[in-house]
Amino acid sequence: MDEIGQRIDQLLAIPPYGLPPEERQAALLGLLKDELEDASSRNAGYRNYIAHWPVPPRSASRISDLPYLPVGLLKAQPPLSLVEAQEIKRVLTSSSTTGQMPSRITLDSPTARRMTKGVVAIAQDFIGSSRRPYLIVDVPGSTRGGPELGARGAAIQGLHPFANEASYCLELDQNGDLTLDRDKLRRFAESQGSSSVLIYGFTYILWKYLVKPLMAENISLGMPDVHILHSGGWKLLQDEAVDKKSFNDGVARVFGCSADRVIDFYGMVENVGVIYPDCPEGNKHVPAFADVLVRNPLTLEPVSEGEQGIVQVCSVLPTSFPGNLLLTEDIAEIVSYDGCRCGRRGTCFRFVGRVAKSELRGCGNIDRKRQQAA
Amino acid sequence: MSEIIRVIDSTEEISALATELRETVSASEIATNAILDRFEAWGAALGERETADIPGVQFLRMWVRRGTLDPIIARELGRNALCGGWMEDGHARLKAYPLGIVGHWPAGNIEIQPALSMTCALLGGNASLVRVPSGLDELTRLIMGKLEQSDSAGVLTGRVRMLVFDHTRKDLQEAMARSVDGAMIWGGEEAVLNVRGLPFPHWARLAIFGPRISIAAMDADSWSDTEGQESWCRRIARDVWQFDQQACSSPQVLFLEKKAGHSSQEFVQSLKKAFESENQLHPRPTIHAGLTTVICQARASWLLDNAANSAVFTQGPDWTILLGSGSEIPKPTQGKTLAVLEVDDLLDPIGKLDGNVQTLGLAMADSTREIKLASLAARRGVDRIVKLGRMHVFVPPWDGVDLIRPMVRMVRHVPSTD
Numbered sequence: 182m183d184e185i186g187q188r189i190d191q192l193l194a195i196p197p198y199g200l201p202p203e204e205r206q207a208a209l210l211g212l213l214k215d216e217l218e219d220a221s222s223r224n225a226g227y228r229n230y231i232a233h234w235p236v237p238p239r240s241a242s243r244i245s246d247l248p249y250l251p252v253g254l255l256k257a258q259p260p261l262s263l264v265e266a267q268e269i270k271r272v273l274t275s276s277s278t279t280g281q282m283p284s285r286i287t288l289d290s291p292t293a294r295r296m297t298k299g300v301v302a303i304a305q306d307f308i309g310s311s312r313r314p315y316l317i318v319d320v321p322g323s324t325r326g327g328p329e330l331g332a333r334g335a336a337i338q339g340l341h342p343f344a345n346e347a348s349y350c351l352e353l354d355q356n357g358d359l360t361l362d363r364d365k366l367r368r369f370a371e372s373q374g375s376s377s378v379l380i381y382g383f384t385y386i387l388w389k390y391l392v393k394p395l396m397a398e399n400i401s402l403g404m405p406d407v408h409i410l411h412s413g414g415w416k417l418l419q420d421e422a423v424d425k426k427s428f429n430d431g432v433a434r435v436f437g438c439s440a441d442r443v444i445d446f447y448g449m450v451e452n453v454g455v456i457y458p459d460c461p462e463g464n465k466h467v468p469a470f471a472d473v474l475v476r477n478p479l480t481l482e483p484v485s486e487g488e489q490g491i492v493q494v495c496s497v498l499p500t501s502f503p504g505n506l507l508l509t510e511d512i513a514e515i516v517s518y519d520g521c522r523c524g525r526r527g528t529c530f531r532f533v534g535r536v537a538k539s540e541l542r543g544c545g546n547i548d549r550k551r552q553q554a555a
Numbered sequence: 556m557s558e559i560i561r562v563i564d565s566t567e568e569i570s571a572l573a574t575e576l577r578e579t580v581s582a583s584e585i586a587t588n589a590i591l592d593r594f595e596a597w598g599a600a601l602g603e604r605e606t607a608d609i610p611g612v613q614f615l616r617m618w619v620r621r622g623t624l625d626p627i628i629a630r631e632l633g634r635n636a637l638c639g640g641w642m643e644d645g646h647a648r649l650k651a652y653p654l655g656i657v658g659h660w661p662a663g664n665i666e667i668q669p670a671l672s673m674t675c676a677l678l679g680g681n682a683s684l685v686r687v688p689s690g691l692d693e694l695t696r697l698i699m700g701k702l703e704q705s706d707s708a709g710v711l712t713g714r715v716r717m718l719v720f721d722h723t724r725k726d727l728q729e730a731m732a733r734s735v736d737g738a739m740i741w742g743g744e745e746a747v748l749n750v751r752g753l754p755f756p757h758w759a760r761l762a763i764f765g766p767r768i769s770i771a772a773m774d775a776d777s778w779s780d781t782e783g784q785e786s787w788c789r790r791i792a793r794d795v796w797q798f799d800q801q802a803c804s805s806p807q808v809l810f811l812e813k814k815a816g817h818s819s820q821e822f823v824q825s826l827k828k829a830f831e832s833e834n835q836l837h838p839r840p841t842i843h844a845g846l847t848t849v850i851c852q853a854r855a856s857w858l859l860d861n862a863a864n865s866a867v868f869t870q871g872p873d874w875t876i877l878l879g880s881g882s883e884i885p886k887p888t889q890g891k892t893l894a895v896l897e898v899d900d901l902l903d904p905i906g907k908l909d910g911n912v913q914t915l916g917l918a919m920a921d922s923t924r925e926i927k928l929a930s931l932a933a934r935r936g937v938d939r940i941v942k943l944g945r946m947h948v949f950v951p952p953w954d955g956v957d958l959i960r961p962m963v964r965m966v967r968h969v970p971s972t973d
Contacts, residue, residue, distance in 0.1 A: 226859035233858055235870045246870075251852040254859060261859070478844040480871045481851075491844055508851055512844065536844045 185219060186291055188212050189470065189497050193295065197302045197468035198525035202518060205527055209472055210244055212497050213505055217247065220503050223263040227503050245474050245483050249493050249506035252284065252451050260285035264501045274331050275450040284451050289501040292453065299454025299498050300339040303468050306525075307444055307458045308343065308408040314373050315344030316366075318382025318391050320351045320359065332450045333383055336412055339456070340381050351390055361390050370402040377406045380436070383413035384445065388428060395435045403437040410458070412446045416535075425463075447532050451507055454498040457532075464516050464529035471496040473528055475515045476508070489514045489533055510536045559699045560687065560717040566730035569684070572716045573734035576656050576682035579713055584652075585680050586639045587628060589710060594619035594674070596705035606697050611667035611798065615698070618949050619674060627951055628678060631960040641968070648970075651963040653680035654760060658735035660750045662742045663688035664801050669695045670702075671949070672739045673715055679963040682714040684731055692719045729754055737962045740764065762961040764803070764954050768887050769914035771806040771943055772901050772928070775814035776920035778822050787918050788822075788829035790944025791893070794916060795874075796833050797947045800889045803954075804914045804939070804947045807887035808894040810904045819897050820865075823878055826895070827867050830874045839873065839891075846890045847872045853888040882907060901928055910936035913954060916943040 192208060200208070217238050221228035227250075231238060234248035241247050255261060260272065268289045275284040288296065317337050341347065350366045351359050382391065387409075395402075409432055418428065425445070433440040441461055448456040457465035457473075467473045472495040475484050484490045492511040499505060512533040521529045563569060598616040606612050617623060625637065632651040633642040641648035657676035661668035669691060673683045687695045695717060706712050720727045732738070732753035737760040740750045747765045755761065771794070777787060794806050811819050850872045857864050857877045868875040874891040882904035885894045898904055905915070905928055915932045917940060919925035929940045938955035941948065951958040 225862040229862040229864070230855055230858040233866050233868075235868065249851075251848060251855050253848075253852045254855050257859075478847040478872070479839065479842045481847065482871070491847060508848065510848055536848050538845050 185212070185215055185500065188215075189295060189500075192470040192497060193298050193302060195469050197306055197470070198466055198527065200469045200526060202527050205469055205472070206244065208469075209495065209497060210241070210247075213244060213247055213495065214238055214241070216497060216500065216505050219500070220263050220505070224261070224503065227261070227263075244472055244495055244506075245476075245493075247506055249495075249508045250503055251508045252449070252510060255284040255286060255451050255502070255504065255507075256282040258282065258285065260287050260502065262287040262502055264289045269501070273335050273450045273453070286450055286453060286499075286504065287502050288453065292499050292501040295498040296454035297339070297342060299468070299470060299496075300456055301342045302470075303456055303458065304340065304343065304410070307460075308379065308410070309377075310343075311377065312343060312345040313377045313379050314369070315340065315347040316369055316378065316380045317347060317349045318351060318380065318387045319349055320353055321349045333413070335450055336383070336448065337381060340379065340410065343379050351386070359386065359390050361394065366391070366402070370404055373404060375404070375406055378404055378408070380407055380409045382409075382411050384411045384415060384428075385413060385417040387411050387432070388418060388423065392428075392431050392435050396431050400435065401437040402435060405438050407436050407438050407442055409436060409438075409443045410446060411443070412448055412456070449494070449509065449511075451504055451509075452494040452496055453504065455494065455496050457530075460521060460523035460525060460529070462521055462523050462529075464521050464523070464531060465513075466521065466523075466525045467528045467530075470498060473513070473530055475513050475530060484515055486515050486517050491536060492530075492532075512536055559703065559712055559715055560692065560696050560719060563718045563720045563727060566726055569718065569727060569730040569734060572718075573656055573684065576684065576714060576716060580653055580655055580680070580682045584639065585710065585714070587632075587637050587678065587680075588639075590677055590680075591621045591624060591637075593702075593706045593711050594624065595621055597702045600701040600705045601698065603701070606701055609666055609694050609698065611665060611671075612698070614797070614947065614949065615667045615671060618671065623950075624678065628959065631951065631957045632679075632963065644967070646969060648968050650966050650968075651679060651960075652966050653682075654962050654964060655681065655736035656734060657681045657683050657962050658731055658738040659683055659685040660738065660740045660742065660746070661685065661688060661691075662746075663690060665741075665798060666691060666694050667698065668741060669717060670698045672741065673717075675739060675958040676737070676962050677711060677714065678959045681737070681962055683716070684735060685715065685717045686728075686731060687717050687719050689719070689721065732759075735759060737761070739962070742766070760961055762956055762958075764956075767803040767911055767913035767954070768807050768884070769804050769916065769939075769946060770808050770810065770884060770904075770908075770912055771916035771918075771946070772810040772905065773812065773918040773943070774901060774920055774924060775812040775817070777918040778811050778819070779814045779817040780920070784822060784825045785829070787943060788826045789833075790918075790942075791826065791916075792829040792833035793944055794946040795830070795891055795893055796837050799839065800891050800893075802947060805889070806893065806914075806916050806946060807889070808884050808896060810882070810901055811895060811897050812901045813897050813899055819878065819895065823867060823876055823895060826876055826893075830876065830891070834869075834873050834891075842872060842890070849888055850875060850890045850892055853877070853892050857885075857894075884908075884912075902931060905932050905935060908932065908935035908937060912937050914939040914941060914946050916941060916946040918943045 221231045231248050236246040269287045270290050270293050271288045273286040350362050352362045354360045429440040429443045432443045444458045446456045446458040455471045474493040475490040477484050477490045492509045492513045494507050513530045516529045598619040601616050635642050641650045659672040661672050669685050669687050676683045703712050732755045739762045741764045743766045864879040866877045877894045880897040882898050915937045
């Protein structure tokens with residue numbers, strides 16, 4: 182494991198978007214094979230799964246041939262873990278819809294440390310490495326919760342290394358609903374003025390509780406040197422017919438900055454330490470210690486540029502749970518396998534949406550939607 | 556442009572169509588022989604290039620053959636029904652008459668079901684209003700186009716109107732329900748419950764074919780017989796492949812009775828070959844991404860949850876064999892994912908069945924035990940017990956219900972001169 186740890190750290194230390202695709206593939210393939218072998222020696226069920234994979238992992242010549250785990254398997258209780266209980270430092274939980282089990286991700290110290298390093302390496306490529314005031318568009322309790330940390334809390338905490346001070350601008354009203362603490366926000370804007378500032382919020386929360394009300398009152402906070410990062414998905418905003426451009430324009434207007442300072446990132450708790458911010462071209466990129474495959478639902482082979490399919494995330498970072506190769510329930514489009522005009526090397530993609538649930542058919546459902554047929 | 560299939564936007568359109576159909580049914584009787592002649596021609600036309608490859612069409616062609624339907628009509632409606640005559644019943648005479656208009660709510664995942672459901676009502680002399688599920692309208696248009704081609708006088712097509720509208724249009728669903736005298740309802744639990752709750756007239760008769768699953772079982776001497784193994788595996792593959800394993804008659808699990816000195820692994824290798832060749836012959840043209848993720852998840856959880864389980868599957872989602880032991884039916888995955896479970900005695904899993912299992916596909920070398928097993932299965936709610944390879948053969952009763960008779964009235968005439 183130490184040897185694997187060293188190799189992971191080496192990949193974490195290099196510029197995240199500088200490797201040509203072939204070099205990245207070579208470095209990742211060997212390391213992922215070793216990690217799979219190590220993981221299967223620690224969990225009998227996982228070993229059984231890998232042993233039945235149609236391509237023996239050792240003879241795989243592509244990352245796409247390695248055995249991937251559907252992300253839903255991480256909803257197991259007790260959590261799928263590769264370390265002893267006493268080594269678990271924290272359990273991350275995903276957001277989940279009502280009635281569904283959340284994913285539960287066990288982190289030991291090395292994986293937790295790499296998670297922080299991974300997020301920092303990626304984020305600093307987009308916002309620079311300096312520490313600055315950090316305003317969180319959420320309530321102060323979001324990162325508490327003892328040994329368990331939810332998706333919102335994990336995202337908030339992941340950006341703390343860029344902060345020299347952190348404050349929150351939402352509070353709970355008498356009914357327990359989120360509400361904007363306008364005084365606090367105003368004081369923050371006045372005190373920081375034109376200095377460099379970092380702001381983070383869940384996409385929908387940022388829009389609903391801060392941007393939308395201030396926009397309605399035509400308020401501009403006058404913070405031109407701000408970076409606003411947000412994540413968490415667009416479904417609720419789509420329901421309100423808010424597209425990305427109007428979102429970015431609205432956020433920029435309220436904060437008094439240019440729209441390119443608003444950065445959406447895709448991330449999932451299960452893909453610890455890896456986030457996918459939008460580059461100025463509107464694409465998401467994959468860092469040197471990770472990969473993203475988009476698989477054709479009909480063949481499960483990687484799609485060509487311009488095609489859509491099911492997202493598989495790959496990362497060398499986790500060693501405390503079998504999360505190196507995860508088939509998600511998201512759909513994305515591969516924009517290109519290299520050559521984004523922003524200058525970042527390697528795969529770039531765009532998130533399209535969630536895989537529509539497939540219901541069990543008897544002699545059928547009255548309305549089977551034939552969408553997403555490959 | 557076909558007149559049979561129409562996009563509907565108002566309740567008035569449905570009422571007008573229903574009035575037109577009711578007049579047609581009342582105006583004249585239609586002889587069963589006349590229906591069968593046109594069905595024969597339709598079956599031949601369905602073999603043409605445009606329709607031959609639609610999933611289930613070959614099955615529909617078999618169904619509409621006179622050789623298939625003659626005995627079914629004779630059994631359900633009586634021997635004289637074919638020539639339109641009355642049956643003697645003591646001093647009285649009996650004859651089947653149509654209910655009137657039958658409404659059809661077919662399932663959305665069986666391409667031929669709008670047409671198939673309609674045939675059952677037509678055979679009883681009824682007119683039909685068929686709600687075509689979204690996504691099936693184009694294929695149904697092709698299938699019905701062949702009926703129009705084979706029935707230029709409109710004897711049958713004059714009695715059918717197929718309606719395309721969004722399933723969320725409650726007003727249109729209700730208007731359709733109010734217009735019919737009987738209904739054939741196929742689908743998942745939620746869909747069936749929704750349709751059953753529509754405002755049908757109090758006299759309307761409903762035939763409901765709800766969501767069920769099917770299973771297969773082989774006794775020890777059947778699967779361990781190396782000579783017959785290949786043939787049985789081909790039959791199983793055929794049953795799994797049809798309708799992408801999504802029909803209520805599709806086997807989701809195969810129970811193998813253990814046999815001392817024989818390994819089920821060898822059988823699974825033979826099954827693997829059969830699946831490979833069936834997949835070559837009938838590859839999936841498309842897949843819903845949600846089904847792909849469900850298949851991947853089923854494979855992984857099968858192997859992760861129990862290290863004693865094994866599995867054989869392709870790199871793609873093409874097919875999956877999950878091998879383990881136990882007499883409980885695992886949660887069905889569909890999408891050509893067959894769980895193969897070893898049991899000590901086939902009576903164990905069959906004895907645990909509830910009304911959710913529609914069909915039991917069997918391979919039994921011991922016919923005495925087969926009778927015992929069939930009786931037990933019937934007591935446990937199974938409606939069809941058939942040989943493996945014939946699980947989808949559409950012969951009524953289906954779901955324990957006749958297909959033509961529920962949509963006719965048996966009229967009794969006691970002559971006043973008697």
